[in-house]
Amino acid sequence: DTAVSQTPKYLVTQMGNDKSIKCEQNLGHDTMYWYKQDSKKFLKIMFSYNNKELIINETVPNRFSPKSPDKAHLNLHINSLELGDSAVYFCASSQVGRRNTGELFFGEGSRLTVL
Amino acid sequence: GNSVTQMEGPVTLSEEAFLTINCTYTATGYPSLFWYVQYPGEGLQLLLKATKADDKGSNKGFEATYRKETTSFHLEKGSVQVSDSAVYFCALMTTDSWGKLQFGAGTQVVVTP
Numbered sequence: 001d002t003a004v005s006q007t008p009k010y011l012v013t014q015m016g017n018d019k020s021i022k023c024e025q026n027l028g029h030d031t032m033y034w035y036k037q038d039s040k041k042f043l044k045i046m047f048s049y050n051n052k053e054l055i056i057n058e059t060v061p062n063r064f065s066p067k068s069p070d071k072a073h074l075n076l077h078i079n080s081l082e083l084g085d086s087a088v089y090f091c092a093s094s095q096v097g098r099r100n101t102g103e104l105f106f107g108e109g110s111r112l113t114v115l
Numbered sequence: 116g117n118s119v120t121q122m123e124g125p126v127t128l129s130e131e132a133f134l135t136i137n138c139t140y141t142a143t144g145y146p147s148l149f150w151y152v153q154y155p156g157e158g159l160q161l162l163l164k165a166t167k168a169d170d171k172g173s174n175k176g177f178e179a180t181y182r183k184e185t186t187s188f189h190l191e192k193g194s195v196q197v198s199d200s201a202v203y204f205c206a207l208m209t210t211d212s213w214g215k216l217q218f219g220a221g222t223q224v225v226v227t228p
Binding site: 004031033040041042043044045048050055056090092094096102103104106107108109 | 147149153156157158159160161164166202204208213214215216218220221223
């Protein structure tokens with residue numbers, strides 16, 4: 001079983017469209033994250049949820065809206081896609097708090113290409 | 116603010132060569148330090164970590180020592196293999212950050228037979 005799974009793995013769409021990426025983890029972790037990796041491989045955190053509550057919200061355009069229906073799922077919806085949104089989006093999870101080992105578990109990434 | 120600086124790549128080596136990737140950090144307090152590896156087409160995996168000064172993390176022949184006096188966490192491997200070809204990321208995490216990782220820019224390593 002894949003620990004952190006994301007769908008879709010590849011997404012090609014036109015400017016102006018709206019798209020979603022889904023993420024699920026079966027590790028029993030309480031915290032999930034979205035990271036963006038640009039074309040130069042630079043990774044930057046976008047959002048984090050702990051037990052369905054938003055706890056990290058970096059400077060991200062409000063066209064990006066995360067949603068966590070439960071602590072095992074964190075989805076990312078993007079409105080009005082722009083060329084600069086083309087990137088690989090990684091979902092990750094960890095156990096934060098008393099049992100925190102400091103390790104994040106990453107999904108395989110969702111490569112978004114905006115044309 | 117917190118930041119991580121690592122040497123730029125690509126680093127190209129022959130098999131069995133010695134690998135060093137430099138990493139230095141700026142942070143308040145005492146962060147935990149990590150090396151993550153990204154193999155082609157995959158997500159990131161934790162390679163090793165160290166949580167306090169003078170700790171040495173090690174895994175798969177890789178080592179890194181947390182040096183508070185030089186604010187460094189350099190990655191080393193004595194004899195690389197072609198399968199070590201990947202992008203390596205140095206990262207830090209502070210205790211008040213809800214598990215947020217601050218990554219360096221990544222260093223691509225290419226090992227040739």
